[in-house]
Amino acid sequence: xxxxxxxxxxxxxxxxxxxxxxxxxxxxxxxxxxxxxxxxxxxxxxxxxxxxxxxxxxxxxxxxxxxxxxxxxxxxxxxxxxxxxxxxxxxxxxxxxxxxxxxxxxxxxxxxxxxxxxxxxxxxxxxxxxxxxxxxxxxxxxxxxxxxxxxxxxxxxxxxxxxxxxxxxxxxxxxxxxxxxxxxxxxxxxxxxxxxxxxxxxxxxxxxxxxxxxxxxxxxxxxxxxxxxxxxxxxxxxxxxxxxxxxxxxxxxxxxxxxxxxxxxxxxxxxxxxxxxxxxxxxxxxxxxxxxxxxxxxxxxxxxxxxxxxxxxxxxxxxxxxxxxxxxxxxxxxxxxxxxxxxxxxxxxxxxxxxxxxxxxxxxxxxxxxxxxxxxxxxxxxxxxxxxxxxxxxxxxxxxxxxxxxxxxxxxxxxxxxxxxxxxxxxxxxxxxxxxxxxxxxxxxxxxxxxxxxxxxxxxxxxxxxxxxxxxxxxxxxxxxxxxxxxxxxxxxxxxxxxxxxxxxxxxxxxxxxxxxxxxxxxxxxxxxxxxxxxxxxxxxxxxxxxxxxxxxxxxxxxxxxxxxxxxxxxxxxxxxxxxxxxxxxxxxxxxxxxxxxxxxxxxxxxxxxxxxxxxxxxxxxxxxxxxxxxxxx
Numbered sequence: 181x182x183x184x185x186x187x188x189x190x191x192x193x194x195x196x197x198x199x200x201x202x203x204x205x206x207x208x209x210x211x212x213x214x215x216x217x218x219x220x221x222x223x224x225x226x227x228x229x230x231x232x233x234x235x236x237x238x239x240x241x242x243x244x245x246x247x248x249x250x251x252x253x254x255x256x257x258x259x260x261x262x263x264x265x266x267x268x269x270x271x272x273x274x275x276x277x278x279x280x281x282x283x284x285x286x287x288x289x290x291x292x293x294x295x296x297x298x299x300x301x302x303x304x305x306x307x308x309x310x311x312x313x314x315x316x317x318x319x320x321x322x323x324x325x326x327x328x329x330x331x332x333x334x335x336x337x338x339x340x341x342x343x344x345x346x347x348x349x350x351x352x353x354x355x356x357x358x359x360x361x362x363x364x365x366x367x368x369x370x371x372x373x374x375x376x377x378x379x380x381x382x383x384x385x386x387x388x389x390x391x392x393x394x395x396x397x398x399x400x401x402x403x404x405x406x407x408x409x410x411x412x413x414x415x416x417x418x419x420x421x422x423x424x425x426x427x428x429x430x431x432x433x434x435x436x437x438x439x440x441x442x443x444x445x446x447x448x449x450x451x452x453x454x455x456x457x458x459x460x461x462x463x464x465x466x467x468x469x470x471x472x473x474x475x476x477x478x479x480x481x482x483x484x485x486x487x488x489x490x491x492x493x494x495x496x497x498x499x500x501x502x503x504x505x506x507x508x509x510x511x512x513x514x515x516x517x518x519x520x521x522x523x524x525x526x527x528x529x530x531x532x533x534x535x536x537x538x539x540x541x542x543x544x545x546x547x548x549x550x551x552x553x554x555x556x557x558x559x560x561x562x563x564x565x566x567x568x569x570x571x572x573x574x575x576x577x578x579x580x581x582x583x584x585x586x587x588x589x590x591x592x593x594x595x596x597x598x599x600x601x602x603x604x605x606x607x608x609x610x611x612x613x614x615x616x617x618x619x620x621x622x623x624x625x626x627x628x629x630x631x632x633x634x635x636x637x638x639x640x641x642x643x644x645x646x647x648x649x650x651x652x653x654x655x656x657x658x659x660x661x662x663x664x665x666x667x668x669x670x671x672x673x674x675x676x677x678x679x680x681x682x683x684x685x686x687x688x689x690x691x692x693x694x695x696x697x698x699x700x701x702x703x704x705x706x707x708x709x710x711x712x713x714x715x716x717x718x719x720x721x722x723x724x725x726x727x728x729x730x731x732x733x734x735x736x737x738x739x740x741x742x743x744x745x746x747x748x749x750x751x752x753x754x755x756x757x758x759x760x761x762x763x764x765x766x767x768x769x770x771x772x773x774x775x776x777x778x779x780x781x782x783x784x785x786x787x788x789x790x791x792x793x794x795x796x797x798x799x800x801x802x803x804x805x806x807x808x809x810x811x812x813x814x
Contacts, residue, residue, distance in 0.1 A: 183352035186269070207371075210322055211380070212387035213315035214256045214363055216485050218243045219391050221260025221361060225333055228261065235261070235333040237359065243391075244405060245384075246398045247375040252367050254323075254374055257398075259360035262332035268341040268351050272316060272328060316363075320345035322374055323365035333359035384408040390416075390484040413484050415458035415505055419446050431460045434479060436503035439463040442555055445504075445540055455508035455529055459537065462501060465558050469501055476500045481507040493526040494533060498566035501559050502537060538576045545580060545593075553591050556582045560640075567646035578653050583636040584616045586625055594653045597636060604671045605633060607659040610647070612638045612731035614791060623720040623789055624661045627713030631672040635661050644732040664725035667712050674715070690754055693763040697750070700779040704747060704795075711751035718756040721748040721786045730790050750783060758782075774810065777803045 222241045229235040239259055246255040263271065319326050324344060331338035338356035343349035356362070365374075373379050377397055384395050390413035396405035414422060414430045424444075431441045443461040459478075468477075474497040479489045484507060495502050510525050545552040556563075566577045582591040597608060609628065613619035619637040628635050638647070651657055659666070668674070690710060698708040706724060714720060723729055724746070728736075733745040752759050758778075765775050781803050784794040794800040 183350050185348060185350045187348040207321045208383055209387075210318040211256075211374070211383045212485065213318045215243055215384070215388045215391070215395060217316060218256060218258035218260060218361070218363075219388075219393055219485075221258050221262070222393055223260075225259075225261040225359070228333075232334070235359075237333075239358070241393045243393055243395045244398045245380055245395065245408070246400075247377070247380070248400065249375050252372065252375070254365045254367060254380075256363045256365075257360065259358060260333075262335075262359045262361055263328070263330040263339070263341075264332040264335055264337075265339045265351050267332065268328065268330070268339060272341050272343075272349070317345070319363065319365055322367055322371040324368050325366040327364040327366070328361060329354050329356055329364070330361040331356040331359050335359075381408045385410075387486045389486070390481065392484065413481075413507070415446065415456050415507060416484070422446070427460075430458070431503070434503060434505070435477075436460050437462045437464060437466060442551075443540060443544065445536060447536060449532065453508070453510050453525055453528055453532075455506055455510065457504065457506045457533055457536070459502055459504035459533070461537075461541075461555070461559075462503065463555075463558070466501060466503075469559075469562065474500055477503055479505045480511075481505055482511060483507070483509050491526070493530045495530065495537075496534065496566065496570060498562055498564075498569060499534065499537060501562060506533065534573065538573060538580065541580055542576070553582060556591060561642065564640060564642045564646060568642060568649055574650065578650070583610075583638065584619075586611065586620065586628070586635040586637055587632075588634075589616070589620070592634075592636070594636075597634060598654060598656055600634065601656075602633065602672055606656065608653060608656045609633065609635045609659050609661050610638050610643075611635050611661040612644060612729045614731070614734070615639055618791060621789075622662075623714055623717035624722075626715040626717060627666075627668050627674070627711075628661065630674045630715050631668050633668065633671060638731070641731075641735055644729065644735060660723070660729055661713075662720075662729055663723040663727060665709075665712070665722075669712065690752075690759075690763055693759070693766050694752070696766050696775065697752070697779045697782070700776055701750065701783055704783065705750045706747040707749045709749060709751055710754050714751065714753035714756070716753075716756075717789065718753050718758045719782045719786045719789075720751050721790055722751055723748055730792070750786060752782075774807075777806055781807060 222243075225235055225237070226241070229237075237259055241259060244255075244257040246257060247253075248255075326343055326345070328341040329338060330341075338354045339351060340354035341349060341351050367374060377399070381397065385408065388395055389409045391409060391411065394407045394411045395409045397408050398405040414426060427444050427446075428440060431444075432438060440463055441460040442463040445457070445459040445461075447459075448456045466477075475490055476492060476495045476497070477489050477500070478491065478494045480487045480491045480494060494506055506529065508525075508529065511529075541552075541555075544555070560582060563577060564581060567574055567581070570577070578594060582593055583597075584590070585592040585597070594608065611619050611622060611624055613622060616637050616639050619625070619639065625635055638644070647658060687710065694708045694710070698705065701708070705721075711720065721730075727746055727748070730748075733743075736743045736745070754760075762775065762778055765771060765778075781800075784800050784803075787794055
């Protein structure tokens with residue numbers, strides 16, 4: 181038997197060293213690569229056998245994993261097309277047959293840039309290497325010697341290829357009874373866990389569960405092997421053949437949850453891009469919904485081979501609760517097949533998937549408002565991140581968004597809010613607060629309630645951010661109920677009440693009060709003015725027209741303890757008995773200490789109504805004590 185030894189070329193040897201030691205981030209990928217190659221070999225034989233009957237096989241197509249703990253070898257066996265000596269030399273003995281030096285320079289530059297933290301340079305350097313078939317060489321990450329014994333279909337002589345991945349390779353004649361290939365890995369000392377059935381079974385289910393061909397575990401001295409993969413992919417079947425319980429079982433299999441899916445979207449697209457998507461929207465929040473990384477868990481397959489579940493271009497962070505799979509033959513991978521190249525195909529598939537999800541959600545909202553409201557209660561806070569981040573889909577998301585109505589306490593859409601507005605109302609009024617309960621007790625709502633004008637309650641932190649970026653909806657501008665001077669009488673007149681004995685003082689009478697309170701409070705307020713919205717409370721704090729709502733100030737302080745915010749405007753209710761009484765005290769110029777305490781206490785009260793704490797709690801307690809003593813003694 182003649183054995184012929186071949187030395188690796190210098191550049192090829194360097195490339196192989198990089199492939200073995202640097203290219204892959206996860207050693208276990210080798211099994212996916214070798215099983216995928218075996219599947220490709222079976223596909224090739226079936227394709228060629230359609231026109232050449234001599235290549236057909238009586239054996240069913242299959243891939244076997246055979247572990248020999250004594251010899252410390254793992255064999256990946258297939259009955260595919262096989263290799264002859266020339267195939268071994270061209271396919272296994274040469275990497276990047278043309279342009280090896282240029283390829284090596286690209287890889288070395290990428291490695292250097294990666295060490296320096298230049299991610300962009302790495303992506304650029306690797307953008308050309310999808311054409312190099314180096315998956316087979318991932319075997320050397322776990323093996324110190326690899327043997328390939330193969331008989332090409334239609335031929336009579338088998339051959340064996342042997343290499344340690346360093347010094348070169350040998351090709352010699354061998355023996356194999358039937359067409360196909362055995363890849364025998366002589367495992368390194370610290371890689372013996374790849375002989376364990378449980379470990380291999382897990383890896384097959386993770387990466388190769390949905391291959392068209394069965395992957396068997398072949399125990400020693402056992403005739404009946406055990407199949408490790410399901411051998412089918414539910415998303416490749418016709419929807420008419422799939423029952424709801426099948427979808428639910430797969431939904432739970434991929435770890436989307438233990439509930440029933442709120443929505444199942446199964447779609448096959450053919451054209452410029454070919455892909456199949458099977459998407460699930462959960463009923464309940466996944467446990468990791470608010471993880472800081474905000475990563476998608478959408479599984480990406482290429483021809484049924486699992487690639488990743490962290491492809492950021494398929495669904496954006498604000499759709500991270502959507503689970504499922506996207507399978508396509510039309511995406512290029514980098515040389516390690518561990519991540520996608522940046523190319524227009526990824527972007528197009530992602531846009532199509534997002535469009536489909538939003539369209540189906542809109543249909544659900546229109547047809548079943550109650551079910552959609554339940555969905556929104558679970559995931560609305562995440563969808564609203566898209567209002568801030570995704571300008572392209574902003575209009576669709578605004579139509580999908582629901583907000584709590586101050587008037588009814590129920591969720592309402594922006595379109596329904598506009599439809600119910602009084603004829604003269606030109607703005608969509610909002611109020612930010614930490615909770616809906618806190619917002620409902622805010623003095624800022626008093627004037628709106630008195631005039632039967634609804635206000636949308638913004639209680640999610642993300643509301644403060646998207647409202648900075650979006651000014652209007654369907655021609656109606658957003659306006660904060662706690663910012664700027666609002667004249668509600670232009671929309672509707674406040675109904676008179678016989679229970680109110682105190683008539684509002686005119687502006688001239690109250691001018692001394694405003695000046696005195698402003699003098700007492702000094703720089704703690706930006707201004708003191710009369711309110712046109714208060715009906716029951718004596719005071720409230722509002723932001724300037726271009727100022728920052730209290731909710732945004734809270735968020736800023738949470739991220740920066742030194743953030744102090746801007747002084748706010750103190751508004752006084754000219755109809756409130758406390759305000760008119762204080763006006764009389766100032767006019768009579770009596771008891772300046774009482775006036776000082778009362779003015780300061782009014783400001784503290786306004787702070788408390790906003791959920792804030794008086795600046796100096798000790799002074800606040802002393803003022804309260806003095807005012808209580810006066811009341812008891814009077």
